[in-house]
Amino acid sequence: MLAALDFIACTAADMFAMTDGSRFSSVISGYRIYYSGGKMPTIRPNKRRLADIFVKNNSKSGRRLSKE
Numbered sequence: 001m002l003a004a005l006d007f008i009a010c011t012a013a014d015m016f017a018m019t020d021g022s023r024f025s026s027v028i029s030g031y032r033i034y035y036s037g038g039k040m041p042t043i044r045p046n047k048r049r050l051a052d053i054f055v056k057n058n059s060k061s062g063r064r065l066s067k068e
Contacts, residue, residue, distance in 0.1 A: 011035075017043040 003024075010016055010028045018025045032040040 015041050015043060017045060 006024075007028065011031050016028060016032060018029050029042050032042055
């Protein structure tokens with residue numbers, strides 16, 4: 001039931017951030033592309049760049065990540 005709720009929430013969201021290697025994120029991305037005519041944005045983050053940002057900003061405070 002929780003997976004169904006997660007699916008509904010992800011397909012109804014204004015934006016979706018996709019992760020590699022997950023069949024669930026591939027299904028969500030495909031659903032959003034097919035049923036929205038490609039109009040619902042899906043973010044595919046650059047993992048290497050994101051890892052560098054997390055290593056550089058390793059504190060767990062509520063700071064925002066800076067654009068670099």
